[in-house]
Amino acid sequence: MSLDGKVAIVTGSGRGLGLAYAQELARLGASVVINDVDATIADEAVASIRAAGGTAISVVAPVGPTETARELVKAAVDTFGRLDILVTNAGVLRDTVLWKMSDDDFDTVIGVHLRGTFTCVREAATHMRETGTAGRIICIGSPTGQRGNFGQTNYAAAKAGIVGMVRTWALELKKAAITVNAVVPVAATAMTATVPYFAAAVEADNAGEPMPSFFRHDLGFGTSADVAGMVAYLASDAAADVSGQVIGVGGDRLQIWSHPEAVVSEYHEGGWSYEALGADFAEIIAGNRQSIGEKFPPLPEDLQRPAPTA
Structure with missing residues (x-):
């Protein structure tokens, strides 16, 4: 299970979940390329890994442009001689409802999450294929991309798109023995705070202190460290036969998300005309309507907190 001799890039790893992923990969022996847009934050992340006996460098650049993807791969190869692992974690939020979301709100989130994942994976996969490296690519998804969330058109689109790309890349990179998976974290972040x-x-x-069991077990909600173990496992040789999967992790819970499948198939000879739908569709949809958004159970009374005042 050791990652000794492996080299990893973790985008958006200056703090939060990304830093937890980078620290866990380094703890298991991988040399890590830290990435952040803030040089001070990136330096602190590198220092934390080195202080724990690990090896890390940083690349300060915004994820999205092809130039950044190339810089990240070049830094890994020039400094450590190879690239085995890519974790695409970088992201931003511009939350607002559809009718208030600007073009910039939409483009910024899509640019970092979706385009950034694409450019970094393209660059890393190209290098891995050219060098014959049986690499590991782990892309970070979200429950929002799986189920939707109020006020997050841009983020939901990006995260759902990432899962679609992961499934496609798993097919395209199978012959090269490069695995591609998505991890859906459910953890305390700046957003959930x-x-x-x-x-x-x-x-x-x-x-x-330990989180109450209601959060860890019932909700599957935990810390960054709870997710980092899965990221590191998927980066290891133990997961060589795991690809194209979407895996949720949070608190004490692990989930395997299914691929979208039809829940019912109905047939009408001659096709589904307006009239045929008028006669039958209400009954068909009534028993098969799909839920949207996350549904949380009521908080136990002892865990309730007053709403913050303005």
Whole structure:
């Protein structure tokens, strides 16, 4: 299970989930390329890995442009001599409802999440194929991309698109023995810290205390470290036969997300005309209507917190 001798790039790894992924890969022996847009944050991330006995360098650049993808791969190869692992974690948020979302709100999120994943994976996969490296590519998804979420048109589109690309790349890169998987984390982040529902869990995490079992077990909601183990496992030789999968991790829970499948197939001779649909569709949809968005159970009374005041 060691990653000794492996080299990894983790985008958006200056802090939060990305840093946890990078630190876990380094703990297991991989040399890591840290990436962030803030040089100070990137330097601190590198220092944390070196202080723990690991090896890391940083590339300060925004993810999205092809030039950044090339710089990341070049840094890994020039410094450490190879590239075995890519984790595409970089992301930004521009949350607002559809009728208030600007072109820039949409383009910024798509550019970093979706285009950034594409450019980095293209560059890394090209290098791995040319060098005959049986690489590991782990792309970070989200429950929002699986189920949708109010106010996140751009983010939902990007994360759903990432899963579509992962499934395609798993097919295209199979012959080269390069695995491609998506991890869907459910963990305390800067975003969840602002949601009152998760307040008790975030309070515990910030205090260095275990999260209540309701969050860890019932919701599958945990810390960055809870997700990092899965990322590292998928980066290892133990996962050589795992590709094209979407795996959710949070708290004490692990989930395998299914590929979209038809839940019912109905046939009408001659096709489904307006009149035929008028006669039959209401009954068909009534028993097969699919849910949208995340559904959370009521918080236990002892975990409820007052809503923040303006």
